[in-house]
Amino acid sequence: MLNVGKIEEGFVLDHIPAGKSLAIYHHLQLDKLDCTVAIIKNARSNKMGKKDLLKVECDINLIDMDVIAVIDHNITVNVIKNGEIVSKKELILPKEIKNIFKCKNPRCITSIEQELPHIFVLSDGKKEVYRCKYCEEKFDTRSFF
């Protein structure tokens, strides 16, 4: 039987808002890896009431952690070695995110030119605001869940 409680090598994403784990699973492109992934929904949490967790048995360096920072700064990333948490990875807001989120502004040039990369640039680090590099439309982090 698969043990979803513990993993040997890999990482655990903790404090994911309840119900958002699947969206994160897709945005991290975990479906493209052949490692073990456990999705735990609606776990009890003192801090959040309910939360989701993702346990991934693969090298953390294969994953683009920038995506998690953009999605939700409050998610915790625990790095696991030999079954133990060895460190927490700090999430830093990337200056630029490329080809992960699409600009949804129908007036944006990316809406008619498919080959253009979708790029968002951090315009306000304090308020965690990203804007489309082309049309400068604000990126709403709630919009992709």
Added chain:
Amino acid sequence: MRHLITPLDFTTDELEKLFDLANDIENNKSKYSKICEGKILATCFYEPSTRTRLSFESAMLQLGGQVLGFSDAGSSSASKGESVSDTIRMISAYTDICAMRHPKEGSAMVASTAASIPVINAGDGGHQHPTQTLTDLLTIRSLKKRLNNFTIGLCGDLKFGRTVHSLINALVRYPDVKFVFISPEELRIPDYIIEMLKEKDIPFEEVIRLEDVMPKLDLLYMTRVQRERFFNEQDYVRLKDFYILDKAKMKLAKEDMLVLHPLPRVNEISIEVDSDPRAAYFRQVKYGVYVRMALILTLLELA
């Protein structure tokens, strides 16, 4: 190589130089009449805007250069599905500098990354129209002899008016500028601009009626209030006269107040105001050409 994609691409120091050059062109036109000989400006207009295109073409011709281009998407390769990047690569091989207008936001920026010639954004949808902002700034600086220490009233459609938003963003870089926003409730200035002004501690007020604030204004920037922006016909009829500038309202204004308007006007400035020496909107058109001449010279590094 430099481009002009947003009004804030140039620092205030760089703008000072650009405006000095524009004023020198204004006063010594013959000195500049052959400076662009052998150079070609491309006007790539994916949507028609005769006014802006003619202003660019006039600017280049007065510098002794030549122009080529297209004036709507139907007559360009865009109708065959060519990307902006591919078009600008082709244009780069034919010409020395390009003014581009396109209905999609961010198009000029895309062009600038693929171009091997300077690109001037001549309007990208509802996003940016930097040469209009430069025109407004040059007009104020030339006629008021300063870009600081005044009270400017912005009147009309402040919600959707792109030129107004760009002008505000450009003016907040100068000290002691006060803003008075005059608009119906439906067309108020967007919250993000109000927030920005509060953050920077810049004084502003919002009013409904133009008459109430006329005496305190050093500058009045008029824009059109379109009938279709109103929820119902009654509101439009009730409010429209508040935003029409006529002789009676001009009587309340300072002797040296200036009236600006990005043009075209419809009926928001009564023609009886045209002969008032304070009406500066037709002089503004001339400054539009001078600032484009200065811009072409600056981007071609001929200044």
